[in-house]
Structure formats: C-alpha cells, structure tokens
Amino acid sequence: MRIAMVKYNAGNTRSVLCSLNRLGYEAEVTDDPKLLRSADKVIFPGVGEASTAMAYLREKGLDEVLIHLEQPFLGVCLGMQLMCSFSEEHNTTTLGIFDVPVRKFILPQEYKVPHMGWNTLSRSEDPFFSHLEGESWCYFVHSYYVEVGPSTIATTIYGPLSFTAVLHKDNFYGCQFHPEKSAEVGATLLKTFVEEL
Amino acid sequence: MLAKRIIPCLDVRDGRTVKGVNFVNLRDAGDAVELAKVYSACGADELTFLDITATVENRGTFCSLVARIADHISIPFTVGGGIRNIADVAALLDSGADKISINSQAVAKASVIDELALQFGSQCVVCAIDARRNAQFDKNGEEGWEVYVHGGRTPTGIEVVSWAREAYDRGAGEILLTSMEHDGVKGGFAVDLTRRVSSAVGIPVIASGGAGTMEHFREVFTDGKADAALAASIFHFHEIDIPELKIFLSKHGIPMRTRQ
Numbered sequence: 001m002r003i004a005m006v007k008y009n010a011g012n013t014r015s016v017l018c019s020l021n022r023l024g025y026e027a028e029v030t031d032d033p034k035l036l037r038s039a040d041k042v043i044f045p046g047v048g049e050a051s052t053a054m055a056y057l058r059e060k061g062l063d064e065v066l067i068h069l070e071q072p073f074l075g076v077c078l079g080m081q082l083m084c085s086f087s088e089e090h091n092t093t094t095l096g097i098f099d100v101p102v103r104k105f106i107l108p109q110e111y112k113v114p115h116m117g118w119n120t121l122s123r124s125e126d127p128f129f130s131h132l133e134g135e136s137w138c139y140f141v142h143s144y145y146v147e148v149g150p151s152t153i154a155t156t157i158y159g160p161l162s163f164t165a166v167l168h169k170d171n172f173y174g175c176q177f178h179p180e181k182s183a184e185v186g187a188t189l190l191k192t193f194v195e196e197l
Numbered sequence: 198m199l200a201k202r203i204i205p206c207l208d209v210r211d212g213r214t215v216k217g218v219n220f221v222n223l224r225d226a227g228d229a230v231e232l233a234k235v236y237s238a239c240g241a242d243e244l245t246f247l248d249i250t251a252t253v254e255n256r257g258t259f260c261s262l263v264a265r266i267a268d269h270i271s272i273p274f275t276v277g278g279g280i281r282n283i284a285d286v287a288a289l290l291d292s293g294a295d296k297i298s299i300n301s302q303a304v305a306k307a308s309v310i311d312e313l314a315l316q317f318g319s320q321c322v323v324c325a326i327d328a329r330r331n332a333q334f335d336k337n338g339e340e341g342w343e344v345y346v347h348g349g350r351t352p353t354g355i356e357v358v359s360w361a362r363e364a365y366d367r368g369a370g371e372i373l374l375t376s377m378e379h380d381g382v383k384g385g386f387a388v389d390l391t392r393r394v395s396s397a398v399g400i401p402v403i404a405s406g407g408a409g410t411m412e413h414f415r416e417v418f419t420d421g422k423a424d425a426a427l428a429a430s431i432f433h434f435h436e437i438d439i440p441e442l443k444i445f446l447s448k449h450g451i452p453m454r455t456r457q
Contacts, residue, residue: 012295014267014291014292014293015267015293015295018267018268018293019271021268022268022269022271047318047320047321048318049318109399110422112398112399112400112401112424113399113400114319114320114370114400114401115199116320116370116371116401116424117199117200117201117202117242117401117424117425118199118200118202118242118454119198119199119200120198135455137200137454137455139272139273140199141273141320142320143319143320157198158199178273180271181271181272181273181295182271182272183237183271183272184271186271187271
C-alpha cells in the first residue's frame, strides 16, 4: 500500500501522518506528479487559506495533476474546499472536481465563527460510512463551508445552516472535518478509506 | 448540533506534568503523554498543555513532548506558556500542536496576534486572558475586571472585555478566559464576566477557573454563554468524572459529544 500526501504550503500534514501511523500505515509527503500518480491512495490535507494554496498548486502544475488522478483521493478541510468549483475566500477559482461553491459563514450573531468543535453528521448510504454506527461526532474548524450539492453524502448543521460535511464523486472524497483529530470516528473513516475504497 | 467542549488542562515543567494527578492504573502519572491518552479515552473534547518551564533552555524539551503527544492522541490540543514570536509558534505547530495560546506577550505587543493570525490562521491562535476584579473598572453597574500577566503576578491597567474585543479584532481565533478570583476556589466560574466577554466577541470563549461541581459547568454554558470549559485539578483528582459530567450536562439540554 503506497499512500501519498500532497505537499503544498498548507499545514497539518504531520497530524494526518500520525493518524495513519496509528493505523499501521506510512505515507510519503510529495509534490512529485509521478509519485502522486503512482500512489494507491492520495490524501490532500489542509489548514490554511484558499488563494495562496491554489497559487502554490498552479505554480507547481499540481492543479492539473490532481484533477486527473484516478485512485481514491481524500481531501480534508481546506483540501476538500479546494476540490470545489469556487471559494469566497479571496474569490478564488478552485479545482472544480465538485461542482459546488464554497461560501463564507454568515450567521446570526450568537453563532461564533469559526465553526469550531465537535458536531454530528447526517449521513446517506455510502461505502465510506460502512463502519460508522449511531451518532458520529467529528471535529470541525472552518470559517467557510461547502453548500449542499449532488455530491454531498453527509451534512452537518450549525445554527440555521445545513452544509456539506462529506463529498463523494467517483474516486474523489472530501471531508470538511478533520478525521485525524476526530478520535475513533475519524480513525474508522481513515481506515475505511485506506483499506476499502 | 455543535457540542460544548470539556477541556482538561495539564501544567508541564521540563516535559513532565507537575500538578499531582490522581489516576489509578497509570504507569507514570507525571508523563503528559500517558495522561493525555487517559483523557482522550474518557471523552475529553480537547486538551491544553501549559509549559511552566522556568528556563528558555528547556523549551526544546517541551517541543519534543508536543511531538510525542501528537503521535499518540487523536483529539485537538492546544499548547501555551512562554510563547514570544512566530518562530516559537512555528516550532510548536511543526511538532504537532493544533493551536497555541498566547498571553503576556500579546499584552506586551498586541500586534503579535495579527502576525500569528496572518502567518498561521486565526484557528490556531488562542488568546489567554487572566482576569482579576478591580472596582476601578466598574461601569454602568457592571463589575470591572483587570487583565493580569506573568502568571497572574502583574496587573496591566487594561480592562478585560475591551482587551478580549481587541484580541478578536486582531485575529485571535479563541479566547481562554481565566478568572483568578475563582481559580482554585471551586466556587463556580466567573459566569457574568464570561457572558460579557462571549457576547463581545464573535469567536469561541473557553471559561476557566472555579469549577467545583457539575452544576458550575451547567451555569457557565447556559448563563455564561461559554463555548467550552477548562479545568485542571477537579479532573486530575477525579472529583468530577468527565463521562459523568457529560451525561449530566446532556440531561440539562447542553449539547455534548457523547461516546458511541
């Protein structure tokens, strides 16, 4: 099993690596198109800001590489948002794998932004969720959200708003929350991604 | 629904926890990693580690501890204590911390909040505020509170709610509000102050200092509008059991992340 993690100027690769290690897997962090294309699984982590992240991906030519990958691909948090069509974060055109926009949270005053902490998923049937049972609490921290669209397979509610928690289309998956920080639920999802998808 | 968070806090000196911890079945109760695992397993929503190391030379020890914690736990954790600049923060985040908390240095040079938020994102910048009652700051019938720094030893002449607001405006992602009046007394959190700070900022507020009973947590989440509550010794000495606390709070209608 060869797992590649996309290397770009966004943080949290270390915590994703740690969580894979705990499941017994190693991963290589790389921006080499050849290594990304030949990996069995690709993880696209992300903590950071959309426009600088996209500028970096374009500079390295990774934007074209990522959208044509055919193996199971998982974007996390900013990684997932970059897989969408457009982000209101500095009005950035993003990869367009999922045809859905990323919006800034505009909520009544009592709802703090970022949406930070543990929240539950409303899931549809998907192989990604085959080992989840009951309420699934996941750790979120984000100030922008993905609208609900045809590729949405799980949603989360914050205040009056329901938004995408997980996306799936073909070989592409994205999680708004951080599976690497979501205790057993997150570990179960990462394990399912690595071993079964 | 977004859950309110329960956060145990561990004081660390030279890589080891210092406040006595009363857990059974621990190989080494001074080992922060062992403790972190226990708290993580019993449903703590996050952990906070405060480095109270006296010397700068031993800061490296803290970074290697942070790396060991990151290897072993799968919930978010914040580290703080003695952070001065971007290089300190970069070292801690590279070691695997999710957030850093900054206190005295932010008061000494408020622009450090802007710099850290710009460099690393607001989500990882926690502004810690130590507050003490000062009648000189009373206004419109509301109790006035003053910001203290250097582990609570030095008054600053700055009013707490306005400082919290400034930290928010400068890009802090969270406020960790400790009432020194209430800390260690176990008579309840500073509910009124927490509510005022929480209403003044658009970011989450972690209430700290004063937890003695489960009812105190309920109060600070409902009346105090806290987004999270932090405590140390009552968890370390098993006076309050985290799973029981969460069940209690759930029963009172407070959204809690409960175990599957």
